[in-house]
Amino acid sequence: MKFQAPKGVSEYFPPRSRAFEWVRESLIAPARLAGYQLLELPVFEDTELFTRGVGASTDVVSKEMYTFQDRGGRSITLRPEGTVGALRAVIEHGLDRKSLPVKIFYSGAFFRAERPQAGRYRQFYSVGIEAVGSDDPALDAEVIAIADNGFKSLGLKQYHLEITSLGDLASRAAHRIDLVKYIAGLKLDEATQARAEINPLRLFDDKREEIRAFMAKAPLLLDYLSQESQENFAAVQRYLTHMGIDFQINPRMVRGLDYYTGTTFEFVHDLLGAQSGIGGGGRYDGLMKEIGGQDITGIGFGLGVDRALLAVEAEGLLKGDEFTSDLFLIPLGEDAKSRALLLAAEVRKFGHSVEIAFGDRALKGAMKSADKSGAAYVVVLGDAEIASATVELKQMSTGSTSSVTLTSLPQALSLALAK
RNA sequence: GUGGGCGUAGCUCAGCUGGUAGAGCACUCGGUUGUGGUCCGAGAUGUCGCGGGUUCGAGCCCCGUCGCUCACCCCA
Known part of the structure; x- marks a missing residue:
């Protein structure tokens, strides 16, 4: 019997493991320098935490979770992302009862039962930060800057930052009505129809030409932002520009997790294959309350260590980094x-x-x-x-x-x- | 879950129109007594993914199966 690793996991062994270590540490370092502290978390949680936090309608929850029963008959799930578990710990240990914002970082393995492909694994590694308890747009900008610093410190150049605002609840509700109305004018196959009903924004991300062409004229959420959301988003952009961080506004950006609100962003690398997102995140206004905490907002990101390493290799930044003894x-x-x-x-x-x-x-x-x-x-x-x-x-x-x-x-x- | 490509020594691969396997790299030992990198010599290594079938005979053909991989979907 010859044993093999389970399908689709990412493994690192010498000499590449050294580069992996370096990438992971480099991505964490800027967060430490900004006052974020380590939160070491379990890799499995109560299943309901994710269905409530991430959203039962998301693909992540509906078909990509590793869920099983433990010996006590409890439903347990291997964490598919980091934010929800981090917030659970923040609430459980009362970290949000001290001075705000709570600023924590984490690093580790995450699990999604997807079909593997280049840059997409069933067990993958992320580092992330969460800042909970402040709605200051300067915080949004700093969080983005921390992620950007990490990538820059690796020497990465061929990537870009996309940002948008998903606005507040009222902004989204108004937009959704018009978007659904618009989509009704398009003939869709069953699967796409179902997707559109769960979250019509998803159609913006469809790669098929005919749908892209159709969606090019669809109403954009950015045009529906409330006064407050608009001002907030403008402030974030101002701060980013002030810090010299390049970004482009992508009004069609879609994120797969339901909890995002307001500022939302994604780092995309230009040399990777279909899985080109090397990091992303955003604000989550209702999430703390949704999983039983105070009604306070927060913002965070997750950066893909595996993908960042692929990006570093794609840009040829690893020459001569072999391990040697003295x-x-x-x-x-x-x-x-x-x-x-x-x-x-x-x-x-x-x-x-x-x-x-x-x-x-x-x-x-x-x-x-x-x-x-x-x-x-x-x-x-x-x-x-x-x-x-x-x-x-x-x-x-x-x-x-x-x-x-x-x-x-x-x-x-x-x-x-x-x- | 859907589709394409691929599965031959540790690695990268070759194997012509079917006749039971090879190269390069890596590895081990040696080239006179205790000093590496080059060079030379010798050596070990494979159930040719697995199971059936066709055939006198299959790594090469057919079927199935498993695995890997890329893409869709989705995302880190």
């Missing part, structure tokens, strides 16, 4: 091997990475491993070295060596590496 120790003989274990520990105390040649291989073979490991320096430890308490510190790139006493090896390595 020192490779080659013991010759049993006595040397025991000493090498201690010596390695000594050198590691100085913060240097040290590998040991295992397996009693011939020196030549061990040197080859040292070479392949990419180690900067090599030390051979044999009877002669032990007797004299002196080793040759060899720099692999040049082949040059220098004599170093065993006791001063850590310091000598520090000096050599600092050059």
Whole structure:
């Protein structure tokens, strides 16, 4: 029996796992610098949390959730997104009873039972932030800036930011009436018809030419925004411009989660395939209340770590980021091997990475491993070295060596590496 | 859930109109005694995704099945 990973999961192993780590940390760093703090969350929650929070009519909830019964007969679901679980924790632990806004970030795996494809996985990784308890449009702008900083810090260039406003409840209700009226004039197949009934905005996202052409003249939600929503959206744009963040307004942008209101945004990469969204988010006015909390608003985003890595690779930003050790120790003989274990520990105390040649291989073979490991320096430890308490510190790139006493090896390595 | 493409050594792939498998890279060992990268030599490695069928004979043909992949849908 040959085991395989479950269908559609993303896995990272050396050497690419190193790039994955780097991408994830880079996306989180700007949030830390802006005062967001870690919220470590469970990957599964009460199923009802998602059906209520994300919305039962969404595709995510209606057909993409990993749901199962636990041993107590409770219905459990692997989290398909991060916001709802984060807010649940905020409410449950009373984080919103302190000074507002609550600012938290999270990172981890999410699950959706979709058909996998390039950039779309059944288990994927996201980092996200949520700021709860303030409706200041400057906060909207800062949240967007944090996401943008993350992408920029990776060196990404070929992406763009799309924003829109979904307005408040009254704005959306007024628009929906006219949009439904307009759509009634189009003959739709059954599936599309059903989709339109659940959320007519979805048609804006249809990729079929005839539907796109038809929707090009459909009434836009942006034209129905209330005075307050308009002013709010204008302010967000002003702040973004002020910070030098490029964006384009996409009045046809559609998000798949029901809870979004007001400012909504998406980062789209130009070199990825069909799954080009590398991050997105928005404001959610009614969500806290919907899942049992105070009636306060919040805003957040989720950034796709898997997709950001694909984007980084597509832009060719990963050259020469291989893992290498500082020192490779080659013991010759049993006595040397025991000493090498201690010596390695000594050198590691100085913060240097040290590998040991295992397996009693011939020196030549061990040197080859040292070479392949990419180690900067090599030390051979044999009877002669032990007797004299002196080793040759060899720099692999040049082949040059220098004599170093065993006791001063850590310091000598520090000096050599600092050059 | 729907459609297209593909499944041969660890990786990338070749295998002509059917005659039971190969290359490159990687890997291991060696090229005189304890110093790598080049070069040379030797070696190990595959139920040719799986199951049926046609055939004297199938990696090559047919059917089924599983898997991977890309796209639709949807989204990170």
